[in-house]
Amino acid sequence: MSVHSAPARRGTNLPRVGDFNESVVLEAIRRSANGMSRVELARATGLSAQTVSNICRRxxxxxxxxxxxxxxTGAGKPRTILTINPVSRFAIGVHLDPAVVTYVVLDLEGRVVEGLRRPTPEVVDPDQTMAEIGESVGTLVERAGVEQDRILGLGIAxxxxxxxxxxxxxxxxxxxGWVRVPLRDHLADATGLPVxxxxxxxxxxxAERWAGxxxxxxxxxxxxxxxxxxxGIVVENSIVRGASAxxxxxxxxxANCTTRALVEEAVATGVLDASHTTTSPHASEQSLQVLTGLAEQGHVGATAILDGWAGRxxxxxxxAATLLDxxxxxxxGPIWPQLSSWFLPIATDVINRSPFVEKMHPTTVTETALGADVGAIGAACLVLDRTLSPQPESLMFS
Amino acid sequence: MSVHSAPARRGTNLPRVGDFNESVVLEAIRRSANGMSRVELARATGLSAQTVSNICRRxxxxxxxxxxxxxxTGAGKPRTILTINPVSRFAIGVHLDPAVVTYVVLDLEGRVVEGLRRPTPEVVDPDQTMAEIGESVGTLVERAGVEQDRILGLGIAxxxxxxxxxxxxxxxxxxxGWVRVPLRDHLADATGLPVxxxxxxxxxxxAERWAGxxxxxxxxxxxxxxxxxxxGIVVENSIVRGASAxxxxxxxxxANCTTRALVEEAVATGVLDASHTTTSPHASEQSLQVLTGLAEQGHVGATAILDGWAGRxxxxxxxAATLLDxxxxxxxGPIWPQLSSWFLPIATDVINRSPFVEKMHPTTVTETALGADVGAIGAACLVLDRTLSPQPESLMFS
Incomplete structure (x- = not known):
């Protein structure tokens, strides 16, 4: 038996501790409903009054x-309350779905300050699509009226x-046509922002963790x-990205439920006619709207397709919920609003009745409160998360 | 959209940094094949020469x-090499399987110093079984000849x-009969060790991460x-335990492959006669030995059962590998040695040919080098991991 040879973990030092503690205090203030006093911050974070005072000053x-x-507080002099200044910094989020590109500007409280939606160009030319995305980001920032030096960065999903x-x-x-396309660096060049x-x-x-x-x-x-x-998987407060993200x-x-698969099944079973045979992601989405429209009118075949996919x-x-506890x-997600009325009751029922869902605790089933923009909001939250949240790993020397 | 209200993350300070850095240095020494000099340690951990020197002294x-x-090193005076003293501390591991209880004493290099195996008592009385486990731990420690104050603790799987x-x-x-049985506290009382x-x-x-x-x-x-x-799931160097561990x-x-299910299928298909109808975990294991023995002799029905389970x-x-990247x-595991010759080739083939296994990197399929004791070794490694490994979370005030 030999001990293993993964790279050694690195140590830490005082400057890194200082940066980490600053993130801890900022997060405590940001998460509080009505702000916090320095005394409350010291209690919540475990830091000394002096450390909290220095950090608040910065x-x-x-x-x-x-x-x-x-x-x-009754006795003694009143305590000053610190609150986040939500419009002191912003993050941009771009969500590239094959059918639609969504853009948002988010403030520090996770509110959408400005949004934009464009159909994804139906061209097999990533360069042209990337150029359009770059231009749209420019339009977005202009409409939001946010100064460039207040933008922490751009996240892309x-x-x-x-x-x-x-x-x-x-x-x-x-x-x-999107084979190994350097989207990150292209947008960094186009916008001058960290991406x-x-x-x-x-x-x-x-997004759901930050604001949902x-x-x-x-x-x-x-x-x-x-x-x-x-x-998207979160285990013990950490996003699971895996060996290659x-x-x-x-x-x-x-459980791979795609717009194309839903529409193809509808065509194969005669619920939709052959004109709906899928061509592009955008055409699939329009065909899916016809399918869900039929189901809303009580069409038995359309309902059966949606119910079947909801069950799978x-x-x-x-x-997955049992495997990961x-x-x-x-x-x-973008097409969830169309599917929710069929999927949510079935999913709730199947998950709760599953003999494999852990008996140790209930499993809550719900839908996002962030709407179809959740991907773009999440993309912006990538920036907020990396820039502002305390990251224990950041304590170690890189 | 409201920001969320999970408990605030806590800050850190210098004493915690000191403990963390000590773990970092110890781990670097432990993982090295032939020990390390103080200069090498400073390079590997990013810590200053002075910090490394102080930690090594401790x-x-x-x-x-x-x-x-x-x-x-050619020029200059020779550097002193530091190595782990493997027998300076020990950990005890107990693995409670319904058929067999396995016990090991592990040294700091993950070597089994002493081991023991006992059939799990076939009584519906956890108190009696726990008493037997307590006695067996005593026997084990006595045989190993290890002083109590060198035992870091006891892990139980x-x-x-x-x-x-x-x-x-x-x-x-x-x-x-094992309904909410306080096994941890019982063994802590019986042995006087942290459990x-x-x-x-x-x-x-x-175990696989520490020594496999x-x-x-x-x-x-x-x-x-x-x-x-x-x-058992490890993602980005962290064990995944989930909401309730x-x-x-x-x-x-x-993919729930139990000894009982294998034997029941063999009885149902006439590969084993009705005398093998499962009664206890221990009896199931003996019947499984008959089943794998038949397969070894080329019995078609026995082989088909094992192949079918291997595929599932x-x-x-x-x-799971695709979901978690x-x-x-x-x-x-305890019955793996009996199944490996059927399961390993099929598993390797199915996993590598799966259209869902990620195209970004290959997925290696192998078997433990730790044998049937892997559960007990892992139980002892729980103690080593918590006591000796650098835990970034330990930096934060609790």
Whole structure:
């Protein structure tokens, strides 16, 4: 038996501790409903009064927080309340779905300050699409009226597989011609901003954690339904990205629910006529609208297709929830609003009745409160998360 | 959209940094093949020469490391080499499988100093079984000739579900009468040692990381085959335990391969006669030996049963490997040695040919090098991991 040879973990030192503690204080202020006094901050973070005082001074100097009032405590002098200054910094999020590109500007409280939506160009030319994305980001920032030096960065959520280290979109099933495309560096050049690239499903899960339904748990799954589908996974407060940042593929769970597959089944069973035979992601989405419209009118065949897919997805989600001991499942994504009325009741029922869902605790099934923009909001949250959240790993020398 | 209200992350300070850096240095020495000089340690950990020197002094004082030679570097005076003193501390591991209880004493290099195996008592009386386990630990320590004050603690690996916070075995399918049994506290009382309780599959994965095949990856799955089956999951260097420390259930993946299910299928298909109808975990294991013996002699029906289960398990593992972007799958557990010659080639083939296994990197399929003791070794590694490894979370105030 030999001991192993993975790279040694690195040590830490005082300057790194200082940066970390600053993030801890900022996060405590940001998360509080009505701001916090220095005394409350010291109690919440475990830091000394002196350390909290120094950190607050730096955060005030940088404009990230404000003194917004006094809190009377009966005896003694009133305490000054610190709140986040939500419009002191912003992040941009871009969500590239094969059918639609969504853009948002987010403030520090996770509010959408400005948004934009454009059909994904139906050209097999990533350069042209990237140029359009760059232009749209410019339009977005102009409309938002936000100064460039207040923008922390740009996050981009793309369909997998991606090469996270190199910033490439590798070869997604429904983005024709996108083979190892350097989307991250292209957008960095086009916008002059620091850019982070991640998978759409991962971004959606981060959105839910920052600003959505996953407030009170560190163990949840986000089932994403767009042109493709997949899962964003959070375990013990950490996003699961895996060996190559491509975690979240659900094909092996028989839960890969794509717009194309739904429409193809409808054509194959005669629910939709042959004119709906899928050509592009955008055409698929329009055909799906016809399919869900039929189901809304009570069409038996259309309803059966949606119910069948809802059941398969739910069984896959139940398998993953048991494997990972999750206590919350959130559904969302660009086509979720069209599917929710069929999928949500079936998914809730199947997951709760699954003999494999852990008996130790209930599993809550819900849908995102962030709407169809969840991918773009998540992309912006990638920036907020990396820039502002305390990251224990950041303590170690790199 | 409201920001969320999970408990605030806590800050850190200098004493915690000191403890963390000490763990970092100890781990670097422990992992090195032939020891390290102080200069090499400073380079590997990023710590200053002075910090490394102070930490080495403390580790020498506590006997955890030794100065074992000089390294000539050409110019200048030779450097003193520090190596781990493997027999300065020990950990005890106990693996409770419904058929067999395995005990080991492990040294700091993960070597088994002493081992013991006892059939699990076939009584519906956890108190009696716990008393026997306590006595066996006493026997083990006596045989090993290890002083009590050199034992860091005792780890126990049990079938799930468990209540990790309370230290309970909750109600495992094949341990009759074990309903919310306080196994952790009972063994702490019986042995006077600090005790950690975790799931068998989780312990096995930790063993593989400390002393086995998972040396060079932070993203792997351990498929455990004992009286029951399940998966130990490591993602980005962290063990995945989930909301209630019960991660790893594979029933939803249709990969729940139990000794009982194998034998029942053999009886149902006439491969084994009715005398093998399962009664106890121990009897099932003996029947399984008959079944694998028949397969070894070329019995078609016996082979078909084993091949069928191998395929189902492999498909479940492939689904999980894609979901979690793992690049290594390790098989092992108490009954793995009996099944390996059928399962390993089929699993390797199915996982590598799976259309869902990630195209970004190959997925290696292998078996544990730790043998049938992997659960007990893992239980002891729970202690080593918590006591000696650098834990970034330990930096934060609790």
């Amino acid at each position: 955060l005030l100097d940088r404009g990230l927080v404000e003194e917004t009032g006094k809190q009377s 793309a369909p997998g597989p991606i090469d996270a280290a190199a910033g490439l979109v590798v070869d997604p099933p429904q983005l024709a 982070i690239l991640d998978k759409d499903v991962t971004a959606a899960a981060i 339904a996953a407030a009170n748990t560190g163990n949840f799954l986000f089932f994403y339904l767009g042109t493709g589908s997949g899962m 491509n975690a979240g593929e659900v094909g092996g769970l028989d 997805v739910a069984r896959g989600v139940a398998a 999750s206590d919350l499942v959130v559904f969302g | 580790l020498l004082d506590r006997g955890l490391v030794e100065e074992t030679g000089k390294q000539s 049990a079938p799930g579900p468990i209540d990790a916070a309370a230290g309970l075995v909750v109600d495992p399918p094949q341990l009759a 950690i309780l975790d799931k068998d599959v989780t312990a096995a994965a930790i 095949a998972a040396a060079n990856t932070g993203n792997f799955l351990f498929f455990y085959l004992g009286t029951g089956s399940g998966m 019960n991660a790893g259930e594979v029933g939803g993946l249709d 398990v492999a498909r479940g593992v492939a689904a 793992s690049d290594l799958v390790v098989f092992g």
